[in-house]
Amino acid sequence: xxxxxxxxxxxxxxxxxxxxxxxxxxxxxxxxxxxxxxxxxxxxxxxxxxxxxxxxxxxxxxxxxxxxxxxxxxxxxxxxxxxxxxxxxxxxxxxxxxxxxxxx
Numbered sequence: 001x002x003x004x005x006x007x008x009x010x011x012x013x014x015x016x017x018x019x020x021x022x023x024x025x026x027x028x029x030x031x032x033x034x035x036x037x038x039x040x041x042x043x044x045x046x047x048x049x050x051x052x053x054x055x056x057x058x059x060x061x062x063x064x065x066x067x068x069x070x071x072x073x074x075x076x077x078x079x080x081x082x083x084x085x086x087x088x089x090x091x092x093x094x095x096x097x098x099x100x101x102x103x104x
Contacts, residue, residue: 001057007095008052014083015045032072037062
């Protein structure tokens with residue numbers, strides 16, 4: 001397993017919408033993520049900057065690179081596009097984050 005982290009940006013005033021949508025995450029989306037090797041997925045919000053920080057575990061043989069082609073993922077991105085900064089295809093605008101410290 002490897003840890004993977006990235007940042008996204010929430011539009012101002014959309015915290016509650018984002019939380020509610022994720023509290024009701026689609027079972028089919030969870031299944032697609034798990035099938036791709038994703039587990040232990042958390043997203044944190046820094047309200048002062050509206051930055052979302054995501055941390056997940058993924059298997060060594062993950063297929064996350066195929067997720068942007070999956071119909072359920074495409075549908076989720078469209079559903080979330082009104083409250084996040086996105087690319088033209090509605091995928092979240094993702095910024096890689098660099099590991100600066102880790103303690104086991």
